[in-house]
Amino acid sequence: MKAKHQRLILALVALAALIGAGLLAASALKDEAAYFYAPADVKSKGVEPGKAIRLGGMVVKGSLKRAADGVTIHFDVTDGKATVPASFSGIAPDLFKEGSGVVAEGAFDGKGVFVATNLLAKHDERYMPRELEGMSYNETTHQMKAEK
């Protein structure tokens, strides 16, 4: 085989790899584009149980309950338009509290409860989940609004 042919083969392999990688990225990103959900998105679009997503919103006041095992908590997440029940087993971040923002990573179970495997709470002004930027919670009306 001539050197030119080999270069051609290598170039074709490279091209095939790049196209393959591009398709892989596109398909993965298509799933990912729907990675972050607010409760209203959950209600309007629906999320199949078991699909890994991020759910973001505010923890509804008075909804936080601790289960008897001492490590599981139940709470509701709202964005002002819809509310979704959620649960979490583990050590919640210190700044996770009622009326405060949260991004929960996990999936819905068969009964429509969001089972979180990880909670990202608003740490301080310098470090908060990106999806919660510009959101605030109204203490009296229990409504959440987007700040402009």
Place this chain on the structure above:
Amino acid sequence: MIAEFGLAALWLAAALALLQLGLAIGGLKGGRPELQAAIRPVAVVQGALTAMAFIALITLFMRSDMSVLLVATNSHSMKPWLYKFAGTWGNHEGSMLLWVTVMGVAGAAVALFERALRRDTHMATLGAQAAISLGFYAFLLFSSNPFARIDPPAPDGQGLNPLLQDPGLAFHPPTLYFGYVGLSVAFSFAVGALLTRQVDAAFARAMRPWVLGAWVLLTLGITAGSYWAYYELGWGGWWFWDPVENASLMPWLAATALLHSATVLATRDALRAWTVMLAVVAFSMSMVGTFLVRSGILTSVHAFAVDPERGSFILALLGIYIGGALALFGWRVGTVREGAPFELVSRETMLVINNLLLSVILGLVLIGTLYPLMTEAFGHKVSVGPPYFDRIAGPIALALMIAMAVGPMIRWRRDNASAVARRSMAPALVGLSVLAVVAVTSWGRIGILPFLGLVIALTVAVASIAPLWGRKPLRTPLFTWGMVIAHLGCAVSLGGMAADSAFTVEKLVAARPGETIETAGWRLRFDKILPVAGDNWTALQADMRVSRGGGAPVAIHPQSRFFTSPPTTTTEAALLTRWDGQLYVVLGQEADAGRWQMRIWWKPFVTCIWLGGTMIALGGLLALIGRERRGWTLKWRARRATAA
């Protein structure tokens, strides 16, 4: 006085960088020899001045000089001295000063030690280094002055983010920066060689030690950062696909590809244009990373500054340098002659595959990191998380590992396919038997990626020592040892990752003092909770005794710490390392009266991840020493021959 001295040193260094650039341009146009000779001392003095400015800032932090704005906003007089010292770079301005210091010192090192490069290429390289430095001097002096004063001085400082108050801060950022910014040397070499049309094997041989050195430090910095996040965050994870982590991974991927293509160019004089391109890409990735981290468009523990003006400044620098280098590449690539040919079955082909796969991972990580920013520009908030990265990086990385195992068994230029098959017989047999054993023992209990990871790790471990077979250990060149150890390190690290995700046992409990918790063969006796205090924190500490089998109990003390300045709580996980894994215990909150939350992991062989990372760096170091030593020996022999 010290602050003014530091600022003056910085301005002077910037002026010298300008002079250095001017001398290089003049020199390349055929200026007077004495002017050409001046460029080396100018570069050395510039490096020394940046180092002085940096030492001045360290001194200000050590003295807690609250009349300096940066110290007042980021330090506190009650902090332990180590964090006053390391806190120097635990903020935006300080870390940018560290950046230009590394750049200046790297330029000085090129001026002092680089003798292999042709004189005009050397001059062009120093000119390019000065040109990049100038942009970052401007950034520092005009928008991020670390030495700005406040009047009146603050009564005390606001303190350092408690997550950063860890010995890791003294080691991880400087190491990473030396690697990150060390790649600027490769960038300058590439620009220099393009300018003087000297892209050849000699250029690659001169560039390789610099790339190797930067790559070793980058590897160490990433490994240290991963371990630090693992024990400090208390989440039990070691890699989170945080954009900032990706920002350090992307230059590493590019530098790894560059290292291998530079070897092809140095040894076989092939892949000329591609190697130059990679040298440009590697440092470009460092700059993209800095832009992501320092512009404030991302939020993370690493993002100190939320200032759009700074973001645009870095973006402009990025555009000028990356765009400029790519334009130069496009303009001059026609003058790069075609390299030596090679057959399809050859080590060159395997290294091309290595480069291809590394570039693909790099591209996909880059897309995943930038995608949320691009969609946000169109009004959608999207986050790209671990599911994306695991799905794309996992399979390609495994393919890369296989290429890594086969590559060293193939000869340069041309080889015989059946001979290669014969040589890879033993590792393949080992791989198949491991496959059988793992499949029988844990089929259905572990995921497909961890399963493949374990099999490939063990196969690659055997294959990576194959280049040593039939050789006398002491007569094997040091750089061959380096390659073997680095490749083995990849296998060890992969094995650790696979074992961690396949076999980790997690237990979550709420326990009372006096209770005993059992998990994964361990007995953890929870004795009591007590308050303890440190220099600038107080904590609740759980006293526990843990034992396994009939072994003697060992005391461990997980803590939950409260810092007052700024007010923050951090978890201090208790780690107990054994040869076959780590016990990781986190103390949580009080669940209800008298019961405390605890999260316990037994992570088999998790330490292999960082052991492997260290081995990779060690391999790089051995290769570096081996190459350099061979160069010295040859030179010495030549000198003796001429003397005789």
